Amino acid sequence: MTDPDVTLEPKAPVQAHVGIVRTILGRDDEDDDRPLPDLPPLPEDPRWRIEHLPLVTAVGMALVLCAFSVGFLADGVPGALGAAGGVLVVSAGVTLTTLAIAWADVIRPELVMPVGLGVYVVKYAAIVFLLFAVAGSGWSGARPMFWGVAVGAVLLTGMQAWWLTRLASRRASAAPPSSKDPA
Numbered sequence: 001m002t003d004p005d006v007t008l009e010p011k012a013p014v015q016a017h018v019g020i021v022r023t024i025l026g027r028d029d030e031d032d033d034r035p036l037p038d039l040p041p042l043p044e045d046p047r048w049r050i051e052h053l054p055l056v057t058a059v060g061m062a063l064v065l066c067a068f069s070v071g072f073l074a075d076g077v078p079g080a081l082g083a084a085g086g087v088l089v090v091s092a093g094v095t096l097t098t099l100a101i102a103w104a105d106v107i108r109p110e111l112v113m114p115v116g117l118g119v120y121v122v123k124y125a126a127i128v129f130l131l132f133a134v135a136g137s138g139w140s141g142a143r144p145m146f147w148g149v150a151v152g153a154v155l156l157t158g159m160q161a162w163w164l165t166r167l168a169s170r171r172a173s174a175a176p177p178s179s180k181d182p183a
Contacts, residue, residue: 048167049098049101049102049105049106050098050099050102051167052098052160052163052167053095053098053099055159055163056091056094056095056098056156056159056160056163057091057095059155059156059159060087060088060090060091060094060095060152060156061091063087063091063151063152063155063156064084064087064088064091065084067080067083067084067086067087067144067148067151067152068080068081068083068084070083071083071084071141071144071148074144075140075141075143075144078139078140078141078144079140079141079143079144080141080144081141082134082139082140082141082142082143082144082145082148083141083144083145083147083148084148085141085145085148086144086145086146086147086148086149086150086151086152087148087149087151087152088148089127089130089148089149089152090127090148090149090152090153090156091152091156093123093126093127094156094160096119096123097116097119097120097123100115100116100119101115101116101119103115104116127149131145131146131149
């Protein structure tokens, strides 16, 4: 097959091609001399974006317990499980939405709108799919679950609105007075 008089010389080393996944993950930086992008500086304390999350979680869990109690009194165990499950779904959705939007705002503020809209679309599609599946199953806890989703959405939205007005008034009172000349 090979002639003993012919010697094979090795070719020049071939540089391995860096894949797109390694580029996205930032693992292609062995000899990277690209300039870093000009990004705006991060705010002093980015925790304010999720400052209300412990309160949202506590109110959500309190609503789950209340919904369980009301559902049990109204329709027994299936009603209790349905109502508590409906509020739990909304509480989990609010928490995940808050975390996703806060993450987008920290990474790049321009991502807040697309990430927020994407999370809302996925969240509401999942809730609608869940409600259709429960309604089609004939389970006696379906109606309390629907009420749990509705009441949980209204109360948690109201709680977040209250928190935002509280935060806005706190920031307004902490802001230095403007020095406009009355001319």
